[in-house]
Amino acid sequence: MEPRRGRGEPPARVVTAALVELAGVSKEYGALRPLRIEHLSVGEGENVALVGLDLPAAETLINLITGATLPDRGQIRLFGRPTDEITHASDWLSTLDRFGIVSDRAALLEGLTVVQNLALPFSLEIEPPNDEIRRRAIDLAREVEIEDALWDARIADLEGSTRVRVRLGRAVALEPSLLLVEHPTAAVAAADILDLGQTVRKVAERRRIAAIILTADRRFAAIAASRVLTLAPASGRFRREDW
Incomplete structure (x- = not known):
């Protein structure tokens, strides 16, 4: 519910709680440069596609987001909690239950x-x-x-x-609270990609769950997500696409 406001005042900005937030993150994973994420925040019900991460980088990011591995630098907050505070296996498994993961793995x-x-x-x-x-x-x-x-x-x-x-x-x-989709079109025929993207988006929206979709296919990203971000690997900054 929005707070009361006077006549002529703009509507109050609705603040969406972040399910996942990465800040100043860097992680070595065997590539020429580390995976860098300057900032990424995904709130409840948001549907975001990330373009610019190859398969190894995408796997590394999924592992960071789920708390399966920790960053070398920076902080990741998962459901409001720093992942480096999730220290017990039972605690981590309970957190993992809040994810739905679509991956060849x-x-x-x-x-x-x-x-x-x-x-x-x-x-x-x-x-x-x-x-x-x-x-x-x-x-x-x-x-x-x-x-x-x-x-x-x-x-x-x-x-x-x-x-x-x-x-x-x-x-x-x-x-789940958050759907993670990892390069879903890698083995999908070109003729099927757009229909698949529509299905992913409909399922997430119908269930009102947040989604992070990692893909190299810009057509799929544009139809599967409401927000598309392209990563600049050298800086770790995301650029929003308006296709």
Whole structure:
């Protein structure tokens, strides 16, 4: 709710709490120069695409944001808390539960079906799921726009776009606060990229969850996110794009 204001006064600026904030961050990761992020802040419900990070840099940034690794310099605040204060494994795992991660590093079970893979967040059983869990998995399949003819197809038989949609469904299944999407179009056919971007954006907006999308595809970035930032690696500064 906005505070009361007098006639003729401008509306109060709505301040969105930052879920993730990086300031003065530098991290060596084996490249010619360290990963540098001068400043990045993502608030509740924001949908941001970051362009200019290759695969190793993107993986490093994901690990920094989730607290899996600490910066060499600078500070990262995660849900209002510095990541260097998350020192116990149980504490970190509890924090990690607030993320949904779409990445090739999040392995799919190739011999199982789409529905079986989407059921895994709800049950670790790999046998065909019971009726209730199957219903929840199918709801996810519909949400990420996987056609019903593919629900019982094996993951090993699917093309790139559908595999990303399965990862997206699993990532949002347990209602995370922040969605991290790591180079989702690397193995996706060019003809499928825009539809996939629309799906990512619709899912994030429908669920009202924040999203950070790391991609090299500017077309995908423009359609999947409401804000697109391009990183200058030497300085660590982001430039906002207005395409």
